[in-house]
Amino acid sequence: MSRLEPVIASNPSSTMTPSPSFIWQVPTWPGMHYDVVRIGGELARAHRSQGVIEGQLAGLGFERRLELAAEAWSQDAVATAAIEGERIALTAVRSSVARRLGVGNQDGPDAPRSVEGLLDIMDDAVRQRAAPLTHERLCAWQAALFPTGYSGMTRILVGAYREHAEPMQIVSGRQGRERVHYEAPSSADVPAQMQTFLEWFNASTEHDSLVKAALAHLWFETIHPFEDGNGRIGRVLIDLVLARDSGEVSRLIRTSQRLLDRRRDYYEQLERAQHGDLDVTEWVLWFVEQVRVSCEEASSVVDSALAKTIFWVSHEDKVLTPRQRKVVNLLLDAGPNGFEGGMNTRKYESVGSTSRATASRELIELEDMGLLCKVGGGRSTRYYLNIPGWGPADQATSDALSQDG
Structure with missing residues (x-):
């Protein structure tokens, strides 16, 4: 295997024995914390970049804003699938997104059911951002990703948390030479772990929204509650937090595209945080930086759109x-x-x-x-x-x- 992927270990006796090797094994888990002073500067820069986008959009018409959102959403959907090694056609995604937003060319090819499922959950995160996150909602998201009940050629449990007794591991490398990067909590512990996570996610917290997105993604990926689809759902959780913070504007912020561009760093930062103690300052700092860069890239796109609008007005x-x-x-x-x-x-x-x-x-x-x-x-x-x-x-x-x- 050339990429990181979840594997259900078939030989439990060969897996790691419980030890404080992973963050979830620390006795005070999930009490993650971070250095507010260290991340303060990066947080301020990221929020300034968010504000710039909102200000720029005021100069564009409604239809043009929708066109930009449609393109950003399409590219981010392709990117979040690509992080998992799945290639989906941008043209099919664009036509599906156009139909959903009622903009642009809506006559393109239909997307496969699994791709429509991915767009469904990304759309749900933005449109239903005020709705609570529940077990049922997460399970529906995961089921939408695997409409046939298969991941590739493998039948998986869909619409429910994993139940197998074997350890869930993240591995890379070819068969027989695999490297175990991470082992998640046992399936028996998942319901209780997820209940704690959801109570935190839905509660009003003292965390900045971008910090909450960083913590939510790390926490969810650490539990790894499903047999497959955890990465895509974890990144949709980022979309949900950003949407609660900035509404429809969040569609323009292509965080998955940025994580794809920095995929090696992304995996390394997650792995480092999951193997560390409960101080996750480095992960939060890295994550907020990626959101800031995503905002700056979105700002450049909007800037070009503004220039285009002004240009044609001046030459009408x-x-x-x-x-x-x-x-x-x-x-x-x-x-x-x-x-x-x-x-x-x-x-x-x-x-x-x-x-x-x-x-x-x-x-x-x-x-x-x-x-x-x-x-x-x-x-x-x-x-x-x-x-x-x-x-x-x-x-x-x-x-x-x-x-x-």
Whole structure:
């Protein structure tokens, strides 16, 4: 096995004997604590980033906000599955999300039932954020992920906590050379452990919302209550806490995408916290940093959307051909640094499926209308959107980027 995955140990005699090796074996579990002073600065930065997104969204129309939320949600769904090694088609997810939010292209392919189940629970976490988290709700979430009752080729218990007597272990490595990263509490202890967790989760606590998300995810993953699906459900719990904090805006914060980008660190940080004592400062600090970066990335997306909206408003009196509009939108979608080397005649010819002469003429027209600005000359001519900060920093930068001729 090349990734971390849950395994029900088939030979209990070969597993670890109980010892204070894991956080749940500490006598005062689940009394996790953290250094408020150490995490204070990162918390403040993360909340500032959240506030920036909310302020930016005020400048966008309702439909545009929905479009951004749909794309972020689609990508996060693909990411949370990818963390577990499951590949799902982004196009199918996008069409399903579009139908759920009533926005964009809703005529795409249908997603598999398991993917629809994942979207169901992600949607439930945001729409029903004020509802209490219960055993029944969690079990329904897990059942939605495995509509056939199988995980791959293996039949699993769905809609209920695990019941097997064998230890639940997280392992990696090929068969016969497995490495045990973690062993969860016994199945017999799961109901009581989950009851304590749910009472804490639903109670008003003194914890900051981002800290609560960090603790909830670690706590849930430590109990590992289901035979499969624990990772995806644990990340939906993050969505639920963030939704309670910032409502629908939370759909824009792609935490699962960030955790996928840092998957190795994610696994290492979880494993370290689960093997440590009840001081989880390092885990909380790392987690809050990932949420902050997710917020900053979301802010960049919203910033680009705002720039696009303002750009078209300022040029609403211009008459463009469909091909010109397509190329300009391509540049806008790429963002300030997304279209390396700018646009030139050869690229326009390819993107617009037209002749070299037409490409040259239409680029000049876009420059004359003020939509594009030209940099360089001759074969090194490049065009950039006429938006402050979206072109090359200087002529030298442009020349360096345009050596492909």
